[in-house]
Every structure is written in structure tokens, then in C-alpha cells.
Amino acid sequence: MADVARRAGVSMATASRALSNHPHVAAATRARVLAAAEQLSYVVSPEASRLAGGATGRVAVVVPHISRWFFATLLEGIESVLRDADLDVLLYHVGDAADRRDFFQRLPARRKADAVVVLGMPVRDGERERLETMGVHIVAAGGQVEAYPYVSIDDASAARQAVDHLLFLNHRRIGMIATVDPAEPHWPANPGRSRAYDEALADAGLPADPSLVVTVPWGSLHGADAMARLLSLREPPTAVYAHSDEVAFGAVRTLRRAGLRIPEDMSVVGIDDHPMAELADLTTVAQPVRDQGVLAGRMLLSLLAGETATTGVTVPTRLVVRGSTAPPRR
Amino acid sequence: MADVARRAGVSMATASRALSNHPHVAAATRARVLAAAEQLSYVVSPEASRLAGGATGRVAVVVPHISRWFFATLLEGIESVLRDADLDVLLYHVGDAADRRDFFQRLPARRKADAVVVLGMPVRDGERERLETMGVHIVAAGGQVEAYPYVSIDDASAARQAVDHLLFLNHRRIGMIATVDPAEPHWPANPGRSRAYDEALADAGLPADPSLVVTVPWGSLHGADAMARLLSLREPPTAVYAHSDEVAFGAVRTLRRAGLRIPEDMSVVGIDDHPMAELADLTTVAQPVRDQGVLAGRMLLSLLAGETATTGVTVPTRLVVRGSTAPPRR
DNA sequence: GCAATCATTGGAAGCGTTTCCGATGACGCA
DNA sequence: TGCGTCATCGGAAACGCTTCCAATGATTGC
Secondary structure (H helix, E strand, C coil): CHHHHHHHCCCHHHHHHHHCCCCCCCHHHHHHHHHHHHHCCCCCCHHHHHHCCCCCCEEEEEECCCCCHHHHHHHHHHHHHHHHCCCEEEEEECCCHHHHHHHHHHHHHHCCCCEEEEECCCCCHHHHHHHHHCCCEEEEECCCCCCCCEEEECHHHHHHHHHHHHHHCCCCCEEEEEEEECCEEEEECCHHHHHHHHHHHHHCCCCCCHHHEEEEECCHHHHHHHHHHHHCCCCCCCEEEECCHHHHHHHHHHHHHCCCCCCCCCEEEEEECCHHHHHHCCEEEECCHHHHHHHHHHHHHHHHCCCCCCCCEEECCEEECCCCCCCCCC | CHHHHHHHCCCHHHHHHHHCCCCCCCHHHHHHHHHHHHHCCCCCCHHHHHHCCCCCCEEEEEECCCCCHHHHHHHHHHHHHHHHCCCEEEEEECCCHHHHHHHHHHHHHHCCCCEEEEECCCCCHHHHHHHHHCCCEEEEECCCCCCCCEEEECHHHHHHHHHHHHHHCCCCCEEEEEEEECCEEEEECCHHHHHHHHHHHHHCCCCCCHHHEEEEECCHHHHHHHHHHHHCCCCCCCEEEECCHHHHHHHHHHHHHCCCCCCCCCEEEEEECCHHHHHHCCEEEECCHHHHHHHHHHHHHHHHCCCCCCCCEEECCEEECCCCCCCCCC
16 A cells, blocks of 8 residues: 555555545545556555454355255345445354354454344344444345344235135135244244234134144255145145245145145145246245345445435235146035 | 463463464463463454464355355355354355456455365366465365366266166167356356266267257256257157256156156156255255365365365265156157 | 573564544635 | 635554564483
């Protein structure tokens, strides 16, 4: 940087100010410095900058299950925005509660990042405050709605779209395969998706039948198990609503193995519009996953730019009717 | 750090040495320093450390397609090892050639990471040299075999397992769906998987029939197209070998829509053992994806520890026979 | 038993920025 | 014209660590 300053004929102090867009630098001077930096193809050392009190130029992204399509796609969207803004992405896989505690404890202390994006899980108030007091911004994506900047779908309305579709087709016995996060089995992964199911049935004047609801850890194989349980009922449902497409795929497998036809013998609907859903001809409620990542990235950028925080954004979902749903036979 | 040194009754120099595992520190002293650090819950500032000439404690991972199961899973494996070793993961999505050039140009200059893991693509000699001259270690995973540390499967042998299985079942007209990376359409994604197909047929004394080979961009939908092209042949194959499971899924969809039965009318085999393969009852050649990530991470760790470089590791694949393959009918 | 060798340790000089504080000059207003 | 303001800019002190260079004391070979 000394070279740049010399070449521009200013002091290092001024060079630094010009380079980091500070006010109180004459436009002409700034231009001169920028030109000099350009010619010397100079870039500030993030380490030194950070050490002296600047920003790190890094954003931490906390992901619960990297290899799941949903999170990986979200991550892809975030990365693209952040990379365009010349920010680096620090990836943290946070599986269980211990990891999580570890993360929130360590990161702020080490000040490794200027901001945090939390994917797919709610941020507790204490954690949020802790980060914010340390000047670390925070944004959530693909998770539950809370009182801080987030991007997500409206779980309840997505669920309604799925269940209402089944209801509209005249199904009266509708099963639900709900999921919990295998890493945190005590918290339902998507309470909104369950609640909306209850409400939809109630609104349709149908009685709540707990035996039609089975809760399993997330995953296709568990979805298959869940379907088996539903089939073992004295009076199985005529349609099944699964909390996610991957779970629905498992259900479909079980139905096939049982020799049942879809949608003639059983309708199946999922949520997500996983790329495989089109191939499997699965009716589902689509959500724009990558876009949510992009939006979250942008939101973070404006937060970092000092703009006033948006409360949150809910992106729309839409029912995609394919071949896995039809009116019940009887 | 001054606090830690004081508390341990040593100088900062010694404290630094103890903390960063340098030799020439008495075991007792080191223990004392470590204990003091523990009590004060102190961690070295990576910025300051790096600035003063130390390591960044960061590893860059370069991924071509984050949202694909294969890469996301590899990434998950790498992250877990690196995180255990207290290294941070910097994620870089490198889609096309421009991104790639950008990455290799920028990263070394800014010295943001101590090492680089490149997923799923060959590293060119120039790039490797550039990194190594700057003291940045490099490891590749899930890609093609080259003359530097890598972890991957033996593409040729995996392909042989798939094709030989078909041959063993007595198929004589075997189609292949080969893939290219949509971002770099001029380079075949997996030349080894194509070559082995040719060789297997030759070894079986079968003539090479170019019309049985169709090359498409990676992806299920493209796989579906490819299958359609194969079906439009005057004499379609009796079995199809796809370069990856995702492509095979697409092929399966086309076959179903065409009213053909699997495996009676057509056998299908893929490579990867994607989680969905079990659900789809797809015969495939399984490769340990997460393990490859873990291995790559470990390899990097030993490189970072100054141990002599391993040339590379090839992990075994195995044929998983499911319901999508059977002898031809006629 | 003595000198040479070696393992440990401490002192202090950076590493490349940012920012506080004060200085300088230009500009506006009375 | 004179003086106060304010926009700009420069000097220098951190920021928190690593490592070179010596110095010290312990160990070993003859």
C-alpha cells in the first residue's frame, strides 16, 4: 500500500481512506489513488485490514445438511451473490445441537466473518443478540420465520396448497408423513406444515384422526417406512401428503412394492419440487430454492452496506400438478 | 496472548511457539501455556497470525456444481475432517472456465488460504505449479487422476463393472449414455467411463456401433432425451449403461413413458449409487462418495503437517445389482 | 572435570492496515 | 479584510501475532 500511496503522491492514511471508500477524501485524490492501485494491481491484504479494525470480507454460512438438495441449492444461490460482491464464503456444517453451540460460541470470538447466514434452522434470540452485539449481521434462509431478516416460504400456505388439492379431488382420508430432523429429533422440522394440515382438515369439516399422521426422521427410506405404517392401518388413507418430496419418493417406493397404483389406488403429494419430482411424475408444491439463496445473499449485502434491515421476505410457492394425484376411486 | 503468556509465566515468544505446535518447547511449558489458554478461553487471531507470517487456518474448496448430490456429499466429507482439525472451509463455486481462471488468479495473490481442494475437475499443470510456488498445497478429489495428490475412483474399472455385468447377462447390444459438463461442453466429463465401454465390448468380441453411443450434457432430463434417441434407432439396444445414476433416472423415465418394462424389455445400469438409486431399484456401480471427501481432507492435513505427499488414492467401487438389470428376453 | 553442543527461552522487530489526532489551507461571512 | 469553519490530508500509534537473534542453562563427549 505504501507503493500505491507514493505513486499517487499521498500519505498512507489517505490511500487507505480512498481505497476503503471513506468520506473526507477529495474526489480527485481518490481517483488518483484508485488509478495507482489499479496500475500496481494492488489489493488490500484482508488480514492486515482486519487486524487494524476493518472488515474481513468474509461471510459464514451455517448449513445443517450440506448434501441435501435443498440446502446445497440454497447455498449455491447464496454463494453466487456473495462471490459477485467479492465476499468469501466460509462454510460451516452444523449437524447437531453440540455443533451449533460450538459454532455460535466460537465464531464471534474469533471474528472470522462480518456476517452470518443461517440455513434451515431458527436462530435463538440469545444467539442473535450475541452476534449483533459483536457487530455481526445475521440473515436466515429456508427456515422458520422469526423476528429478524429472513427469506423463506410460508410453510403453512405451502402445506395448504398440497392438502387443499387433495381435498379438492375429494379425498376424505388423507394421511400425512411429517418429518423431524434426525439430528434434533425433539423439534419437529416444520411445525407449520403439520399445523396447516390440521387446519385444512378442520376447515373441510373432517375429523382429526391421529392414526393418519406418522412422524419420521427426514429421508426417503424413512418415508418408505412411514408409508408402510399407513398401509398397515385397518382403513388406510386414499391420499398421502408428505412434508417433502424426498420423503414422498420413499412413500412411492412402498406403494409400488405393495402393488398399488399411483394415483389410482393412492394419491401422493410432496413439497419442494425436487428435480427428481418431475421424473417421478410427483405432484408437489414448488418453492424457488435457489432464488431464496440469492435473496438472502442480497439481503445480507444491503445489511452490510448499512441499509436499514428488512424484516423478512416470504417467497411464493405454487402447486405443480403431475401424475401422482387423482380423485379417489371409490 | 499476552495474558496467556503472563498467566503461564512465559514470554509471548514461547507462548506463541507452544500454541502453534513448534518444536523446541519443553513439554511442561507447552502444557502450562495450553492450560492457561484454555482457562482464558483464548484462541489465536487468524488475522494477526497470518499477518505475522503464520498460516491462515483456512482451506479453499473449489466445487463445480454445489447442488449436485455427488459434489455436495464430497464437500460434506471434506468439511467434517477439516472442521475437526480446526480449519475453516472457504467455498468457491467454479462454474465455467472464466470462473476458474478467476479463481486461480486471485486466490494465490491474496493468500486467503493455506491449501486448496479441487473437486471433480483436473488441475492443469500451470495452475498447480502456481499454487505450489506460493506454498499453497493442493489436493484433488472425485476427479480425474493426475500427477498430484488426489482421491478418486478408477473410472475405467467402474465402467467395466457396469458393462461387464451387462455382458455377463448376455446382452449383445448395449447402449451408452455418456455425459459432458454443461459448463465445459468440449471436454468429456469422464473419458475413462467411455473408453472402458469400448474396451469391454471389444474384449467381448462385439463390433463397435457408434449409433449406440449418445452423448448429452449431465442431467436427468438430458438422460431422458438420450434414451429417447436410443429408442428411435432401427434396432435399439437391449441394455443401457449410463455414466451416472442421475442420467439413468432420466432414461428410466423415458422407458416407462414408452410403456417398456425394466428389466424385461431393457436393462439399465448407472454409476454412483445415488441415494435415489435404491428407491428406483436401479442397478449401479457404487462409489464411496463421502469417504472420498474424508480421505481428501486427511490427505490435505498430512500435507499441511509437512508429511511427504502421497501420490494419490484410488478407492474401490462395487457393483450393486438391483432390479433394473436382467438377461435380454430374446 | 571441562569445553562444546544443544535444547529452551526471552527481547524486539516487523507484518500491512486503519484510525485517532492534529495540522494545513481554502472558503464563507461579517 | 479578518477570523472562524470545515474539508482534506499526514504522522504515528495501535492491531495480535511470528520469528530472528541472542542468551541461558543443561547435557554430553573426551
